[in-house]
Amino acid sequence: MTSTNHTTAGGVILFSGGVGGAKLALGLDRILPAGALTIIANIGDDFRHMGLAISPDIDTLVYTLAGLVDTDKGWGRAEESWNFMAELRRLGGETWFQLGDRDLATHVERSRRLEAGETLATITRETCQRLGIRSRIVPASDKRVQTRVVTEAGVLAFQDYFVRRRAEPVVSELRFIGASEATPPVTAVAALRDPALQALVIAPSNPWLSIDPILSVPALRTALEQANVPRIAVSPLVDGEAIKGPTAKLMAELGLPVNQASIARHYRGLIDGLILDHADSAEVEAVEALGIRATTTATVMRSLEDRQALAAFALEFAASLRRS
Numbered sequence: 001m002t003s004t005n006h007t008t009a010g011g012v013i014l015f016s017g018g019v020g021g022a023k024l025a026l027g028l029d030r031i032l033p034a035g036a037l038t039i040i041a042n043i044g045d046d047f048r049h050m051g052l053a054i055s056p057d058i059d060t061l062v063y064t065l066a067g068l069v070d071t072d073k074g075w076g077r078a079e080e081s082w083n084f085m086a087e088l089r090r091l092g093g094e095t096w097f098q099l100g101d102r103d104l105a106t107h108v109e110r111s112r113r114l115e116a117g118e119t120l121a122t123i124t125r126e127t128c129q130r131l132g133i134r135s136r137i138v139p140a141s142d143k144r145v146q147t148r149v150v151t152e153a154g155v156l157a158f159q160d161y162f163v164r165r166r167a168e169p170v171v172s173e174l175r176f177i178g179a180s181e182a183t184p185p186v187t188a189v190a191a192l193r194d195p196a197l198q199a200l201v202i203a204p205s206n207p208w209l210s211i212d213p214i215l216s217v218p219a220l221r222t223a224l225e226q227a228n229v230p231r232i233a234v235s236p237l238v239d240g241e242a243i244k245g246p247t248a249k250l251m252a253e254l255g256l257p258v259n260q261a262s263i264a265r266h267y268r269g270l271i272d273g274l275i276l277d278h279a280d281s282a283e284v285e286a287v288e289a290l291g292i293r294a295t296t297t298a299t300v301m302r303s304l305e306d307r308q309a310l311a312a313f314a315l316e317f318a319a320s321l322r323r324s
């Protein structure tokens with residue numbers, strides 16, 4: 001495992017969804033000293049499926065940081081086998097949500113421990129320790145926050161919309177059930193209050209589908225609003241397209257121009273700076289007109305080097321925004 005102690009080392013908090021966010025999480029994890037990174041993970045995608053408690057974004061982060069993720073898909077386990085799914089198909093069971101044999105162990109064990117009364121934060125922390133992960137991965141809340149997608153096909157649970165229906169139905173609204181009563185776990189609160197905290201970073205995850213469920217937890221939104229350290233986001237858009245997933249499609253359906261100003265407007269009051277891809281340098285001015293500092297770099301992360309370079313750039317950008 002390579003690790004370069006970053007010159008501006010201190011605590012860093014990353015707000016992250018699954019696949020896109022996990023790439024930046026890995027870059028930060030590798031360049032920061034062990035224990036300096038806390039990742040507050042989206043739980044709006046979590047659901048119960050076939051009696052199991054499934055937390056896809058937490059698992060994507062865990063597998064990515066542990067070096068166990070299927071790097072082609074971006075989720076699930078590498079070197080996976082699919083015997084369970086094959087047998088389930090034979091029995092006429094539900095197979096629209098793919099659960100590999102190795103991955104299944106995570107869900108079975110998490111379900112058992114939740115039923116025994118343990119919290120999602122504790123289970124996730126101990127899973128990270130067992131898998132040798134240097135950073136903290138903390139769910140946005142121990143209480144459930146469930147994303148509901150209001151579409152032309154009705155009000156859908158997140159995975160029904162995203163996986164079963166391939167994000168095809170036209171979306172008009174998003175709801176986060178349980179958010180108003182949700183509170184962040186103590187480990188997230190401690191990281192937010194840590195005097196060594198140097199930056200709050202929003203990953204290039206889908207702002208509406210992956211980051212908003214986190215920000216719907218009142219104490220987390222307030223923490224961002226009132227932070228006295230630099231707050232930055234990495235835009236998920238490159239040249240009017242999302243690197244992965246339905247961000248651009250969703251923005252159009254919500255009646256928003258598919259550009260960087262819309263991302264900046266969405267995070268207004270929550271961020272001091274926004275990182276855009278070089279391809280969008282013409283949009284820097286429009287973002288800065290909203291009172292948010294903008295800068296450009298290469299935001300498409302193909303290799304581990306790309307992930308580390310973007311992570312280092314984000315920390316330097318945040319440091320440059322530090323109020324004196």
Ligand code: FO1
Pocket residue numbers: 017018019045055056057059060075076096097098099103159162163210
């Ligand atoms: N995404 C899919 O597109 N199809 C699947 O069958 C699928 C299964 C799956 C199983 C476990 C897991 O942790 C993630 C899984 N994902 C699957 C990814 C996931 O549902 C989405 O990428 C996220 O919820 C969006 O961040």
